[in-house]
Amino acid sequence: MKILESAPYRYDKGIKILTLGKIDKAYDRLIENIKKDDKVLDIGCGTGMLSFRAVLKEAIVTGIDINPEMLEIAKKRIDEFEVKDKIEFLEMGVAEIDRFENDSFDIIMSGLCFSELSEDEITFTLNQVRRILSKDGKFLLADEIKSRSIIKRIMNWLLRIPLVIITYILTQTTSRALKNIEKRISESGLIIQSRKSNFLDNFVEMIIIKEDKK
Numbered sequence: 600m601k602i603l604e605s606a607p608y609r610y611d612k613g614i615k616i617l618t619l620g621k622i623d624k625a626y627d628r629l630i631e632n633i634k635k636d637d638k639v640l641d642i643g644c645g646t647g648m649l650s651f652r653a654v655l656k657e658a659i660v661t662g663i664d665i666n667p668e669m670l671e672i673a674k675k676r677i678d679e680f681e682v683k684d685k686i687e688f689l690e691m692g693v694a695e696i697d698r699f700e701n702d703s704f705d706i707i708m709s710g711l712c713f714s715e716l717s718e719d720e721i722t723f724t725l726n727q728v729r730r731i732l733s734k735d736g737k738f739l740l741a742d743e744i745k746s747r748s749i750i751k752r753i754m755n756w757l758l759r760i761p762l763v764i765i766t767y768i769l770t771q772t773t774s775r776a777l778k779n780i781e782k783r784i785s786e787s788g789l790i791i792q793s794r795k796s797n798f799l800d801n802f803v804e805m806i807i808i809k810e811d812k813k
């Protein structure tokens with residue numbers, strides 16, 4: 600999605616085309632886990648697609664992102680939602696999330712950002728998520744993945760060709776997918792409570808927790 604972010608004003612439109620609209624439904628489902636007054640961190644918040652959903656549920660939201668242009672759009676939208684005192688956007692990379700205190704957030708969420716991180720950043724971020732998430736907190740993750748099934752990978756590749764071309768013409772964008780994210784999550788000591796992927800197994804939504812209460 601990096602090329603898309605080079606033209607942030609086209610981002611929201613481009614992302615909906617690239618994901619065939621499934622992004623909105625996935626985000627709506629994940630946001631159901633948020634309650635009034637929850638402290639929420641949105642990692643790689645971009646233009647605020649997840650952050651604003653959370654604030655509409657009366658959560659207190661911090662969105663962080665490394666791209667100032669994406670953040671500028673998010674900040675402009677604050678007035679639109681009239682939620683000034685409940686939301687902040689910080690220009691900050693994942694490498695800096697060690698500045699948050701232990702157990703600071705009831706909810707940590709991230710949409711389509713992990714697929715842009717380096718291997719080292721993914722490891723670091725997952726470890727930090729475990730540290731800064733509250734004991735009963737939830738980490739909500741939605742991202743593109745590489746299916747483990749070779750057949751689905753081929754189907755996905757074939758189906759994506761026209762989509763990638765159309766999207767590229769309209770928005771000058773393309774995208775990339777995460778490999779073995781479930782294994783990485785488990786290795787960081789977090790627990791996948793639920794996992795939902797689509798038919799092609801190329802997009803996943805996960806609810807991840809710190810402690811299994813069973």
Ligand SMILES: C[S@@+](CC[C@H](N)C(=O)[O-])C[C@H]1O[C@@H](n2cnc3c(N)ncnc32)[C@H](O)[C@@H]1O
Nearest residue numbers: 600643644645648664665666692693710711712
């Ligand atoms: C595809 S966009 C997703 C934005 C938003 N979460 C959404 O769902 O619309 C990925 C975002 O991750 C951000 N990002 C990429 N690498 C990052 C990093 N190392 N630290 C923080 N944000 C990062 C990008 O700047 C971009 O805004």
